[in-house]
Amino acid sequence: MTEHGFTIRCEGVSRTFASGPEPVSVLDDIQMAVAAGEQVAVVGRSGAGKSTLLHVLGGLESPDAGQVFVDGEAMNRLGAVARGRLRNRALGFIYQFHHLLPEFTALDNVAMPLLIRGMGRSEARERARGVLGDIGLGERVAHMPSELSGGERQRVAIARALVTRPRCILADEPTGNLDRQTANRVFERFQDSNRQYGSAVVMVTHDTELAERMDRIVYLDDGKISSEA
Helix, strand or coil, X not given: CCHHHEEEEEEEEEEEEEECCEEEEEXXXXXXXXXXXXXXXXXXXXXXXXXXXXXXXXXXCCCCEEEEEECCEEHXXXXXXXXHHHHXXXXXXXXXXXXXXXXXXXXXXXXXXXXXXXXXXXXXXXXXXXXXXXXXXXXXXXXXXXXXXXXXHHHXXXXXXXXXXXXXXXXXXXXXXXCHHHHHHHHHHHHHHHHHHCCEEEXXXXXXXXXXXXXXXXXXXXXXXXXXX
């Protein structure tokens, strides 16, 4: 059960980076909550802090101030091992760049989070095969990342995030390298996961068409949430 029905909640989150003689405030007292099953788009100009917000929500970076709760647990109070377990259990990440393991096939890249979780190899690979088929890569499961196009590699990364049926998917421009038809197909797969498993989605995007299909849009401007729709 998530805390008060929220998958992710952050309170007073700030993040500052040293840049030249003066520190730069990237996130400034962010208050934000994402309900279980909710789809939220995060939009804003380049450099507004969108990717940093996603990294802090997922425990990849620690805030300088404030708290982040994931599935009811205070992420930034956990040690590295416990934080990793929480990410594997509750979150699915899709980065701007695919970060696939080059020595493994598409199938095994997607199965990897399940194997880390402790699922048997046969079951993990079977589930991974199904997700790859759902996003149009059923014929590419045995290919290495170097044998795939840029768009195909990104879709493998998306399948890797979906395969664990996470409580929340954190996606950083997940369709930026995809054509419109494929982007729509991938977005529909997000929505399938949302409907079937109640996965919330927090998606950073410049694609206004996709953003408007989400439940809510959060606008980030100079490190602050300026408004929500």
